[in-house]
Amino acid sequence: MSHNIPDIVIGRLPIYLRALTRLMNEGHEVTSSHELGRRLGISSAQIRKDLSHFGGFGKQGTGYQITYLIDQLRQVLKVNREWEVALVGAGDLGSALAHYRGFSDRGFRIACIFDNSPQKVGKQISTFTVQPLNELSNTVEEHNIRIAMIAVPAEKAQEVADLLIQAGVRAILNYAPMNLNVPPDVRVQYIDPVVQLQRMTFYLT
Amino acid sequence: MSHNIPDIVIGRLPIYLRALTRLMNEGHEVTSSHELGRRLGISSAQIRKDLSHFGGFGKQGTGYQITYLIDQLRQVLKVNREWEVALVGAGDLGSALAHYRGFSDRGFRIACIFDNSPQKVGKQISTFTVQPLNELSNTVEEHNIRIAMIAVPAEKAQEVADLLIQAGVRAILNYAPMNLNVPPDVRVQYIDPVVQLQRMTFYLT
Numbered sequence: 176m177s178h179n180i181p182d183i184v185i186g187r188l189p190i191y192l193r194a195l196t197r198l199m200n201e202g203h204e205v206t207s208s209h210e211l212g213r214r215l216g217i218s219s220a221q222i223r224k225d226l227s228h229f230g231g232f233g234k235q236g237t238g239y240q241i242t243y244l245i246d247q248l249r250q251v252l253k254v255n256r257e258w259e260v261a262l263v264g265a266g267d268l269g270s271a272l273a274h275y276r277g278f279s280d281r282g283f284r285i286a287c288i289f290d291n292s293p294q295k296v297g298k299q300i301s302t303f304t305v306q307p308l309n310e311l312s313n314t315v316e317e318h319n320i321r322i323a324m325i326a327v328p329a330e331k332a333q334e335v336a337d338l339l340i341q342a343g344v345r346a347i348l349n350y351a352p353m354n355l356n357v358p359p360d361v362r363v364q365y366i367d368p369v370v371q372l373q374r375m376t377f378y379l380t
Numbered sequence: 381m382s383h384n385i386p387d388i389v390i391g392r393l394p395i396y397l398r399a400l401t402r403l404m405n406e407g408h409e410v411t412s413s414h415e416l417g418r419r420l421g422i423s424s425a426q427i428r429k430d431l432s433h434f435g436g437f438g439k440q441g442t443g444y445q446i447t448y449l450i451d452q453l454r455q456v457l458k459v460n461r462e463w464e465v466a467l468v469g470a471g472d473l474g475s476a477l478a479h480y481r482g483f484s485d486r487g488f489r490i491a492c493i494f495d496n497s498p499q500k501v502g503k504q505i506s507t508f509t510v511q512p513l514n515e516l517s518n519t520v521e522e523h524n525i526r527i528a529m530i531a532v533p534a535e536k537a538q539e540v541a542d543l544l545i546q547a548g549v550r551a552i553l554n555y556a557p558m559n560l561n562v563p564p565d566v567r568v569q570y571i572d573p574v575v576q577l578q579r580m581t582f583y584l585t
Contacts, residue, residue, distance in 0.1 A: 182579075189578035193557060197534075215559050253581045260577070267476035272573070274472045277557055281574045282581065321584055322577065329402075346580035348573055352398060352482055354420050362583055364576040368477070368553055369486045371569040372465070372527065373394035374387075375551035376458045376487065378567055379526055 184225050185252075190215060191222065192248045199241050207238040254282025261315050261344065263335050264326030265290035265298065265305045268350055272324060273301045283322070287314050291331075308338070315342035322346045329353040336363075389430045390457075395420060396427070397453045404446050412443040459487025466520050466549065468540050469531030470495035470503065470510045473555055477529060478506045488527070492519050496536075513543070520547035527551045534558040541568075 194214050198206050208219035208226075215222075226232050229251055232244050249255040260278070262269055262285050273288055290296060291308040298305045306314065315323075323344045325332055332351035339347065345361050352367045399419050403411050413424035413431075420427075431437050434456055437449050454460040465483070467474055467490050478493055495501060496513040503510045511519065520528075528549045530537050537556035544552065545566055552568045554560055557575075560568050 185582050186579050188582075189572075189575040190559070192578070193572070193575065194559060197558060214561075216561075251582065252578045253584060254578050258577075258581060267479045271472035271476040275573075277574060281578070283574065283577055322580070324573070345584055346577070348576055348580075353402060354395070354399060356419075356421075362580045364580060366571055366573065366576065367394075367398070368480075368529070368571065369482060369488065370394040370398065371553055371571065372463075372488055372551070373397065373457045373459050373486070374391050375527070375553075375567045375569060376463060377390050377393075377456065379458060379550055 180228050184228060187217070187225055188248055188252055190217075191225070192245065192252065192254075195239075195241050195245050195248070199245065204241055205238045206241055206244075210238075249282070252282075256282065258283050258322050259286035259318055259320050260284065261286060261311070261320050261323040261339065262288045262326065263290070263308075263311070263323060263339070264350075265292075265295040265300055266326065269326040270300050272326060273303055285324075286318055286320060289314075290327075308335075311338055312342045315339065315344060320344060322348075324348045324350065326350045385433050389433060392422070392430055393453055393457055395422075396430070397450065397457065397459075400444075400446050400450050400453070404450065409446055410443045411446055411449075416444075454487070457487075461487065463488050463527050464491035464523055464525050465489065466491060466516070466525045466528040466544065467493045467531065468495070468513075468516070468528060468544070469555075470497075470500040470505055471531065474531040475505050477531060478508055490529075491523055491525060494519075495532075513540075516543055517547045520544065520549060525549060527553075529553045529555065531555045 194211055208222040212219040212222050232239055232247050260283050262272055265288050273285060288300060288303045288305050289308050289311050290305050295305050296307045321344060323339045325335055325347060327335055329351045332353055333355060336347060336355045340361055347363045349355055349363055350366050355363050357363055399416055413427040417424040417427050437444055437452050465488050467477055470493055478490060493508045493510050494513050494516050495510050500510050501512045526549060528544045530540055530552060532540055534556045537558055538560060541552060541560045550566050554568055555571050557572045562568055
């Protein structure tokens with residue numbers, strides 16, 4: 176299936192899932208591509224087209240059953256389970272991620288935290304004890320962890336990525352402000368607030 | 381100019397700028413679309429096409445003068461100056477952002493931090509004193525702040541966005557896991573690690 180569907184469509188599914196979960200939590204049972212589109216600033220035609228890749232999930236004229244569509248999207252995105260995530264970097268950002276409570280009900284659980292600084296190794300952050308970087312390979316392999324978040328300085332990020340990939344990680348969320356070189360079977364997503372700010376200043380007058 | 385260039389091209393310019401700055405810091409003086417493309421996993425043709433929107437910046441066969449191209453991109457993106465940024469939310473994430481040192485040399489400076497919690501108002505975070513939310517309008521207007529980052533819980537984000545926009549903000553980086561409704565002259569970028577993780581799990585086997 177993954178070979179037929181444009182990645183840009185896959186990228187919108189988590190946004191739909193988030194909006195649907197919000198609608199459900201607000202007490203709604205049914206929604207429409209128009210309602211979703213209005214909330215998301217996406218055309219209803221686009222939403223129907225995106226969902227049609229997976230069969231459509233709704234009957235013409237009756238809208239979408241929200242809990243059914245949530246279940247289906249969670250299945251498509253493979254988050255109808257809990258993925259263990261390795262976190263590398265126990266600085267300010269790593270700590271904020273370790274404390275973040277928004278992962279668990281959306282398919283993810285941080286399982287371990289690594290750092291190389293003697294001041295941080297052994298430290299307790301939330302429910303975790305920071306492990307040294309030389310335990311990364313063993314821990315990631317033992318737990319069969321496929322997903323990692325990198326929150327280390329830019330100059331350390333490639334080295335950390337190489338370690339993670341060697342240990343079996345195949346999906347990396349990189350907070351370090353630099354591009355990673357990875358093999359074709361590894362996916363990377365980037366979070367760099369400055370890149371997103373600079374994309375907006377272009378339009379400011 | 382902004383009306384002729386696809387937003388997806390604008391979105392790649394900060395990535396080019398970041399990679400060029402890295403090349404410069406590594407001591408390079410000249411680069412090529414091939415070198416940049418290899419580092420970024422983008423085709424050299426794409427890079428040349430993107431830059432051609434702005435005149436090209438390079439002569440056929442001689443490559444790009446890195447410092448010149450950096451200057452030009454900073455000018456296009458309007459980050460050849462320092463923008464003051466308002467930060468709303470002084471929790472774990474807000475604190476990490478307040479401590480982050482990667483803003484200043486890339487065009488941004490956090491100027492003020494707001495929170496509504498009595499435990500946080502008046503607290504010192506980095507060099508800032510957390511201000512109450514009811515001072516937001518005055519402070520943002522006085523400083524003529526056009527850019528803000530929202531790091532509050534999802535259920536408070538729309539209300540905070542409305543306040544910011546009313547005070548003159550026209551670009552919002554939203555860390556709250558929800559979509560914002562904003563007028564057409566306001567730009568929003570989103571950072572939600574779970575959305576980016578879910579986009580990758582689809583591909584994991």
